[in-house]
Amino acid sequence: MNRIGMIVLGALVALMVASSTLFVVDQRQFAVLYALGEIKEVIAQPGLKFKLPPPFQNVVFLDRRIxxxxxxxxxxxxxxxxxxxxxxxxxxxxxxxxxxxxxxxxxxxxxxxxxxxxxxxxxxxxxxxxxxxxxxxxxxxxxxxxxxxxxxxxxxxxxxxxxxxxxxxxxxxASNITEAVYRRMESERKRVANELRSTGQAEGEKIRADADKQREVIVAEAYRDAQKLKGEGDAKASALYADAFGRDPSFAQFYRSLEAYRASFRNKSDVLVVEPNSEFFRAMQGAGSGTAGPRK
Missing domain, CATH: 3.30.479.30 (Band 7 domain)
Incomplete structure (x- = not known):
């Protein structure tokens, strides 16, 4: 190996040794420095730090965040x-x-x-x-x-x-308690619903009874007023009849006979049997002869 190679190898070894002696402490970490297996120092301040190369010293990092x-x-x-x-x-x-x-x-x-x-x-x-x-x-x-x-x-x-x-x-x-609670809530809601339903039915019966009472009162009052008006009308009619009959008694008798005939023969199939010498028959004969005369 030549001289240049030796220099390069020496530089690399020196670089490796230097890098093993340097370490960086982050602000989010604790650096725990060990010396021969024992804790020598705890470094909390961030920055570039120095130590001896392994195996003399090594470093372990702990997260200091929450x-x-x-x-x-x-x-x-x-x-x-x-x-x-x-x-x-x-x-x-x-x-x-x-x-x-x-x-x-x-x-x-x-x-x-x-x-x-x-x-x-x-x-x-x-x-x-x-x-x-x-x-x-x-x-x-x-x-x-x-x-x-x-x-x-x-x-x-x-x-x-x-x-x-x-x-x-x-x-x-817990699951078993939850089921029991749900059942209790369901029964409670049903009880409240039944109470509201029964209360509504009672109120409905009360309203219907009051409506029936009012209807009976209204019908009774209407019937009373109708009977009153009918009585007043009958009285006026009787007064008119009496006045008219008092003026001409023969006409009154004739009118009553006509009313009797009308009441007797309401249908075409009605049959009336009378004696020939009865006034009713004579009246009918008189009525018939009165009507037959002009026709001749």
Whole structure:
């Protein structure tokens, strides 16, 4: 190998050694510097940093941003009134003590989440069992979340993390409880519907009875007025007849005979048998002779 080759090889080796001694710390990370397998330094300030080349020193990075941990599975929790609820939760956390975090969980975030999840679930169980369903569904959710955060503080310090927030995403009844609630709601709605239906029927009967009463009153009053008018008309007619008959009695007798004939022979098939010497027959004979005379 010639002199130029030796220089190039030396430059490459020097470059490799220099690159192994330099590293960049991002503002979103912690840099944990190891010296012979032990933590020597935790670097939080971003920028270009120096270290000894491996195997004397190496560096591991931890994410310092806020992490999210969802409830791994839906487990029923019993309230103070022994009602089973299914609660989905969300925990926000971040690394605050990299040394403590690595001692307890290593450098893998999933190890911390696997240990943190049952602790969160236990803290949530303790808070829920002190409250009833109404409180969990509406009024005391914030108190439950604050209580869980307070219960997690000591465990979080042991993990080298900080619990930033705990949120309850969903509160629901277990499947068997949900079905029972739906059945109870259905029966309640049916009861209300039956009450409204019976009330409507009672109101309908009342309205119909009042309408029938008013109809009877109106018909009775109309019949009364009709009878009154009829009586007045009959009285006026009787007065007119009396006045007319008083002026000419023979005409009155003749008119009454005609009315009697009209009443006797309403149909063509009617037959009347009378004695020849009866006044009715004589009147008919007189009427007949009176009408036959002019024809001759």
């Amino acid at each position: 992490q999210s941990l969802d409830s791994p599975e839906t487990r029923p929790i019993f309230t103070a009134e022994k009602k089973s609820l299914v609660i989905d939760w969300l925990v926000k956390w971040r690394v605050t003590d990299p040394r403590q975090f690595i001692r307890n969980n290593g450098t893998d975030v999933r190890n911390a989440e696997a240990r943190l999840s049952p602790i969160v679930q236990a803290a949530l169980n303790e808070e829920v069992t002190k409250r009833d369903v109404r409180a969990m569904l509406s009024s005391e959710r914030d108190k439950v979340m604050q209580g869980v955060i307070a219960r997690l503080q000591d465990d979080a310090k042991a993990f080298g993390i900080e619990v930033v927030d705990v949120r309850i995403k969903r509160v629901d009844f």
